Amino acid sequence: MLYGLLVIAPVLQAMYYSGFKWNGLGDLDDFVGLENFRRAFADDVFTGALWHNGVFVVLSLLAQLPFALSVALMLNARIRGRALLRVLYFAPFVLSEVVTGVVFTLMLQPGGLADGVSPVDREWLADPSIVLYTLFVAISWKYFGFHMILYLAGLQQIPRELEEAAIVDGASGWQVFRHVTLPLLGPTIRISAFLSIIGALQLFDLVWVMTGGGPVNASNTMAIYMVDWGFKRFQFGYASAVAVIMLVISLAFALLYQRYVLRRDIEGALTSMGR
Amino acid sequence: MIQPVRSALVLAATALLVACGGGGDDDGSGSASKSTGPVTIEWWHIQNNDPMKSVWADAVKQYEAANPNVKINVTVLENEAFKAKLTTTMQGGKVPDIFQSWGGGTLKEQVEAGLVQDVTEPTKAWIGDLNSAATGLYQIDGKQYGVPFNLGMVGVWYRKSLFEQAGIDAPPATWDEFLTTVQALKQKGVTPLAVGEKDKWPGMFWWANLSLRIAGKDALAQAGEDGSFDSPGFVKAGAELKRLIDLQPFQKGFLAAPWDGAGGEAAQIGNGKAAMSLMGQWAPSTYAANTKESEEVLADLGWFPFPTVDGGAGGPTEQFGGGDGFAIGKDAPPEAVDFIKFLVTSDVANKAGASGGILPVKKGTESSVTDPNMKSVLDARAQADFVQLYLDQAYAPAVGQAVNDAVQELFAGKASPQDVAGKIADAAKAG
Numbered sequence: 203m204l205y206g207l208l209v210i211a212p213v214l215q216a217m218y219y220s221g222f223k224w225n226g227l228g229d230l231d232d233f234v235g236l237e238n239f240r241r242a243f244a245d246d247v248f249t250g251a252l253w254h255n256g257v258f259v260v261l262s263l264l265a266q267l268p269f270a271l272s273v274a275l276m277l278n279a280r281i282r283g284r285a286l287l288r289v290l291y292f293a294p295f296v297l298s299e300v301v302t303g304v305v306f307t308l309m310l311q312p313g314g315l316a317d318g319v320s321p322v323d324r325e326w327l328a329d330p331s332i333v334l335y336t337l338f339v340a341i342s343w344k345y346f347g348f349h350m351i352l353y354l355a356g357l358q359q360i361p362r363e364l365e366e367a368a369i370v371d372g373a374s375g376w377q378v379f380r381h382v383t384l385p386l387l388g389p390t391i392r393i394s395a396f397l398s399i400i401g402a403l404q405l406f407d408l409v410w411v412m413t414g415g416g417p418v419n420a421s422n423t424m425a426i427y428m429v430d431w432g433f434k435r436f437q438f439g440y441a442s443a444v445a446v447i448m449l450v451i452s453l454a455f456a457l458l459y460q461r462y463v464l465r466r467d468i469e470g471a472l473t474s475m476g477r
Numbered sequence: 478m479i480q481p482v483r484s485a486l487v488l489a490a491t492a493l494l495v496a497c498g499g500g501g502d503d504d505g506s507g508s509a510s511k512s513t514g515p516v517t518i519e520w521w522h523i524q525n526n527d528p529m530k531s532v533w534a535d536a537v538k539q540y541e542a543a544n545p546n547v548k549i550n551v552t553v554l555e556n557e558a559f560k561a562k563l564t565t566t567m568q569g570g571k572v573p574d575i576f577q578s579w580g581g582g583t584l585k586e587q588v589e590a591g592l593v594q595d596v597t598e599p600t601k602a603w604i605g606d607l608n609s610a611a612t613g614l615y616q617i618d619g620k621q622y623g624v625p626f627n628l629g630m631v632g633v634w635y636r637k638s639l640f641e642q643a644g645i646d647a648p649p650a651t652w653d654e655f656l657t658t659v660q661a662l663k664q665k666g667v668t669p670l671a672v673g674e675k676d677k678w679p680g681m682f683w684w685a686n687l688s689l690r691i692a693g694k695d696a697l698a699q700a701g702e703d704g705s706f707d708s709p710g711f712v713k714a715g716a717e718l719k720r721l722i723d724l725q726p727f728q729k730g731f732l733a734a735p736w737d738g739a740g741g742e743a744a745q746i747g748n749g750k751a752a753m754s755l756m757g758q759w760a761p762s763t764y765a766a767n768t769k770e771s772e773e774v775l776a777d778l779g780w781f782p783f784p785t786v787d788g789g790a791g792g793p794t795e796q797f798g799g800g801d802g803f804a805i806g807k808d809a810p811p812e813a814v815d816f817i818k819f820l821v822t823s824d825v826a827n828k829a830g831a832s833g834g835i836l837p838v839k840k841g842t843e844s845s846v847t848d849p850n851m852k853s854v855l856d857a858r859a860q861a862d863f864v865q866l867y868l869d870q871a872y873a874p875a876v877g878q879a880v881n882d883a884v885q886e887l888f889a890g891k892a893s894p895q896d897v898a899g900k901i902a903d904a905a906k907a908g
Contacts, residue, residue: 225874226568227590311740312730327733330889416675417732418889419882433561435875436586438568 213449219442226438238443248444251415251422254334258402258423261338267391267398270346274353275379288354292347299344303411306340327413330420337421341408345401349394356390357383389467396459403452424448514546516812519573521552523559523801526762528832536825540816547812567592574809575817578623578802580614581870582701582877587804588622594805597621599814603822608838610864615802623804626821627835629758629854630798630864631682632782639667639752640779648781652690652717655784659726662752669726671745671754673736674888677881678869682755683721684884684897685868686783686797687714693790694863701872704905707898710790715887715894717786722888727751732889736763743767747774755783757798758836761850780853796861799870800838872905879904 220239223232242248273291277284294302309315310326317323326336360383368378384391406425409415415422415430424444432441520537524530530553537549552573554562559577566572572592578584587593597620604612604621608628615623635648643665649655662669673679688697692710700706728734728745735741736756743760745751747768754760761778765771785793803820805813819825826837830845836855837845846855858864869877883900886892892900 225586225590226564227586227592308739311733312728314740325730325733328730330732330891333733413733414675416677416885418886418891430878431875433564435878436564437875 216442216445216449219439220446222439223437224439225436226432227436230439232439234439238440239447241440242444242447247419247422248424248427250419251424251427254421255403255405255423257334258338258341258405259399261335262342262398262402263395265338266342266346267349267394269342270349270394271353271387271391273346274350274357275383277350278354278357288351292351294344295348295351297344299407300411302340302344303408306343307412310336328417330417333413333417333421337409337412340412341405344408345398349398352390352394353387356387360386392463392467396456396464399455399459400452403448403455424451515548516546516810517548517550518575518810518813518816519550519552519806520816521554521559521563521573521576522803523554523556523577524834525553525555527834529829529834532825532829532832532834533820535828536820539825540819544812544815547816549816572806572808574806574813575803576806578615578804579799579867579870580623580625580802581799581866582873583870584615584622584804585617586873588617592807593622594807594809595620595622596624596805596814599811600624600818603818606822606839608840608858610858610861611800611802611838614799614864614866615804623802624817624821625800625802625838626826626829627802628798628800628838628858628864629836630782630796630858630861631686631755631757632780632796632854632857633753633755633784634746634760634764635753635779635781636746636749636774637777637779639749643667643752648779649784650781652687652784652786656721656724659721659724663724663726668728668745668751669724669753671728671734671742671751672731672888673734673742674727674732674885675735677885678867679736679742679754679756680884680888681868681881682797683718684714684880684887685865686755687717687786689795689797689865690714690783690786690791691717691789694795694865696790697865697868697871700902700905701876704902706905707895707902711898711901712894715897718884718887719894722890727888732885737767741767747771749774749777758851758854761848762833775850778850780850782857794861795863795865796857797865797867798858799864799867801835875907876901876905 219230221233221235222230223234223238224230277288277291297305307327312325312328316326324332327333364382364386365378368382373381404425405423406429409421409423409426410429413421415426425448428441428444428448431437431444522533524533534551537551541547541549563573563576567587567590572587578587584593600621604624607625611625611628612621614628615621615625633648639662640646640648643662645658645661649658659669672683688711691714692700692708696705696708696710700708700711728751730740731742734745737743742754742756743763744767746754746760747764747766747770761775764774764778768774782793782796785791803817805817821837822839826839826842827845829835830837830842831847833846833848833851836851836858837843843855843859846852865871867877868880871877872880879901883892883897886900887894887897
């Protein structure tokens, strides 16, 4: 009942609104059918935003998660000060995205800290060709600690004996990682990738604070685009259509991922060999 | 739809409350004449900083003391928070009794949705005492839908010390002189201009002022009707702005800089890192808030109106600006109008003017403004016979945002003046 009221009802409402041209005031009387959806996909700014979300997904999978995994592996070994390092690396995750955004904006503005330590003089947030990657660094800084903790928890579950047995059998360090550690970490990696992709698709707070989607839409995301059309241009019908597109993409991804990737984990298989 | 039903319920419940004599939190008494029963007025304003915040808190106390049956519930909101809250409240079919309005296209949409009262009759006796350029911003189809309390305009603020350093003895009066000034500053190693183009509207000010000077006020009004933003006057305005941008007069990283806040336009001027910025009458207090040397900045500031452009359709007495005012919600009691009259026409206006927070619009209260920075804007306002409202307020919100977006592309060097004019025209014609 509560779920229906708080989740299903707003979703249905957004779907209903998405069929109208509506400025948020007065009655819904201008039904336009699927025109709002056609318009979104015909708009370079929206398809650009969709593309940026895609870039964030790919970069997260290819850079952020492997980085988090390597840090987790390092901190799983018995090294000095490992408890302190774990806390330090996890700390950014407890900051809100807004605080992270403000901190990075201060560092990256001309004359800020980044100008002092960086070997190249760049306009990190003002240059449309690099702003997306600047934002990715800020996002990774905040979230890698979270994925690191997930991986650490996963690594703790792996019995030492298995790795030791592999070493006794003459496996190299890489072979142990590739054929013992990684497969056993599979369920954790699949969950972490899932959360990371959904996060990248819904990205909003940090971008809103740091660039507002600019300059010239170079860092726009679907969520930014939606808020921009809803609350700055007051075209709520169109903004609802964008919300529905976001929902469909996220939902389709989540269902497919559960069906094809997470199935083994959900069905309770403990181990599986990589792919 | 559900909204009328809901507001009818609210009204019914309110009527019941009033009938029972319970004062409480009623949205409106609904009676036609001023009643002596208890009345509550919901007032949303955005003067969330001193001095205006206190000026109005005092005004409420004064009014309530003189009218014991009236209770005024004040909600003070920050600008952006106000816009978001008002929008969501209005979607529920409700509206505060008195709320901040800038007039123009947004007010028009609210009027068309039946959320705002026509106050032509109740204000007829005293609306003539106010500056006509200001009251005009709240007129739609000859009817008065709001009352202004502040009217300012956009011009160029500059640091006198940096002008001296570059050997400039008089502020430029024409666009060509202005471009020469920019080059003179640049040659001395001074950043000529600051702009907060992350926020987009500071850049829009440049395009809008040039459009007013070159295309003229009639073309701006015409384009608002039929979307003809691609006419030659607007393309020419874009081309002149491009001439300025090509001189690279702005601070480093201006595309990521906000107006207010760390590394923003206001901080550049406040800290003397750039010489000029094109901004409204609220600028001095923001410059001062963005630096440790507040006193120094305020004493070092100068102001001149936007330069005239040779051969343009617009003259020097036409200015770009806007102000603040109040609209009256559909269910507001008659006391709401009476309270607004008290705010804008009584001694409260003088106090507000003297505080340096606003430029009051009641005729005769101008002399209350003593701050030299505000005074220079006021002197220009006295000579202005027309004020073009900020474009993002004058037009429908989607058109205003399209102007902001297109102009940002010009600043980023991603679009030609023709592209800019075409994009705005497309958005305006799509309605």
